[in-house]
Amino acid sequence: MPKIVNHDHRKELIAEAAWRVIRREGLEAVSVRNVADEAGISLGSLRHYFETQSELLAFAMRLVSERVSRRIGKLPFSGDPRRDIGLVIAEILPLDEERRGEAEVWLAFAGKAIVDPTIRELSREVHGQLHAGFAKMLRVLVEQKIAREGLDAEYETKRLHALVDGLVVHHVTCPESVAADEMMRIVERHVDSLIAEPGASPGRS
Amino acid sequence: MPKIVNHDHRKELIAEAAWRVIRREGLEAVSVRNVADEAGISLGSLRHYFETQSELLAFAMRLVSERVSRRIGKLPFSGDPRRDIGLVIAEILPLDEERRGEAEVWLAFAGKAIVDPTIRELSREVHGQLHAGFAKMLRVLVEQKIAREGLDAEYETKRLHALVDGLVVHHVTCPESVAADEMMRIVERHVDSLIAEPGASPGRS
Numbered sequence: 001m002p003k004i005v006n007h008d009h010r011k012e013l014i015a016e017a018a019w020r021v022i023r024r025e026g027l028e029a030v031s032v033r034n035v036a037d038e039a040g041i042s043l044g045s046l047r048h049y050f051e052t053q054s055e056l057l058a059f060a061m062r063l064v065s066e067r068v069s070r071r072i073g074k075l076p077f078s079g080d081p082r083r084d085i086g087l088v089i090a091e092i093l094p095l096d097e098e099r100r101g102e103a104e105v106w107l108a109f110a111g112k113a114i115v116d117p118t119i120r121e122l123s124r125e126v127h128g129q130l131h132a133g134f135a136k137m138l139r140v141l142v143e144q145k146i147a148r149e150g151l152d153a154e155y156e157t158k159r160l161h162a163l164v165d166g167l168v169v170h171h172v173t174c175p176e177s178v179a180a181d182e183m184m185r186i187v188e189r190h191v192d193s194l195i196a197e198p199g200a201s202p203g204r205s
Numbered sequence: 206m207p208k209i210v211n212h213d214h215r216k217e218l219i220a221e222a223a224w225r226v227i228r229r230e231g232l233e234a235v236s237v238r239n240v241a242d243e244a245g246i247s248l249g250s251l252r253h254y255f256e257t258q259s260e261l262l263a264f265a266m267r268l269v270s271e272r273v274s275r276r277i278g279k280l281p282f283s284g285d286p287r288r289d290i291g292l293v294i295a296e297i298l299p300l301d302e303e304r305r306g307e308a309e310v311w312l313a314f315a316g317k318a319i320v321d322p323t324i325r326e327l328s329r330e331v332h333g334q335l336h337a338g339f340a341k342m343l344r345v346l347v348e349q350k351i352a353r354e355g356l357d358a359e360y361e362t363k364r365l366h367a368l369v370d371g372l373v374v375h376h377v378t379c380p381e382s383v384a385a386d387e388m389m390r391i392v393e394r395h396v397d398s399l400i401a402e403p404g405a406s407p408g409r410s
Binding site: 023024025026027028104107108109110111112113114115116120123124127128131155158159161162163164165166167169170172173174177178182186189190 | 336377
């Protein structure tokens with residue numbers, strides 16, 4: 001009987017091997033050969049999925065944002081925007097080993113974006129996806145009429161996105177400066193400052 | 206007559222050559238040989254100042270924070286904390302080619318902090334210096350009695366530091382997402398939110 005192989009699953013296993021190489025040795029160590037070794041497959045098998053290092057890197061970077069999106073898609077949303085925004089941001093912050101891995105891979109890509117045009121494009125793509133996510137959070141606050149009076153959604157989107165990414169950089173490069181639970185508390189307090197009455201229940205019409 | 210050589214100046218010229226290599230080819234390209242070539246000096250001359258690549262990298266990273274500190278030390282402070290905090294943060298943000306270079310070098314180091322213990326230590330050191338700078342800004346607001354009522358200086362220090370570093374990452378990796386003047390406006394608006402009456406003159410006793 002022939003083996004049944006799920007190709008998407010195989011690609012993700014290979015990308016996870018690339019993540020391990022990136023976290024252990026850096027982006028420069030990602031070659032089709034190194035990643036095949038790390039994944040425990042032959043170079044030929046890997047090349048069946050990724051012909052070049054560039055294809056592999058692109059898939060590995062996009063998988064970071066894909067994984068975050070998938071987790072967000074499965075969240076048990078409560079309908080309370082304050083709580084739900086907290087849940088969404090918690091999926092971006094490096095609060096456990098899985099998310100820490102994603103954050104480290106993201107930062108490794110960011111650090112190479114200046115010198116590598118392909119990586120710069122990938123960083124832009126992921127930045128755009130995250131920005132759209134933060135814009136949506138602000139839109140929910142405004143539409144549900146719980147945003148602080150006079151809230152400027154565009155400014156608040158950029159401020160929240162920058163705050164979250166800054167905390168990620170601080171925690172990943174210097175964990176003792178801001179612990180995981182403190183990152184989350186800072187974000188929750190910031191989100192509260194965007195809401196008219198943080199203690200009140202959401203308005204439902 | 207023997208040539209008079211200013212050793213500190215020479216070391217900085219070599220570190221600037223290392224910065225150019227980092228910005229063009231990445232941190233991995235920094236070797237004593239590459240940097241000697243870039244600086245237009247012999248390997249022997251370079252080794253007179255830096256015996257190893259590690260020493261050179263450490264000096265190059267510390268010079269980023271040293272340059273920022275020097276510029277801050279020369280600022281024409283007005284005594285108006287709101288304006289003066291803006292001046293200080295402007296020296297950290299990549300608002301011109303010089304500061305953009307420093308920001309790119311900082312981000313390249315941050316991206317390698319995960320895989321290289323020496324670079325991690327350097328990142329921590331520079332993080333600590335910046336954190337102390339932000340803590341001082343908040344202290345000035347509190348001491349001059351112009352801080353918003355109930356301001357939590359520790360929380361606001363971490364929030365401001367993360368906001369600024371997040372904006373730096375966004376501008377460096379994705380300049381079209383937040384332009385230089387917009388970064389500055391976001392920071393000024395954020396600082397205004399920390400002040401009791403942003404329009405009023407500072408209290409003097």
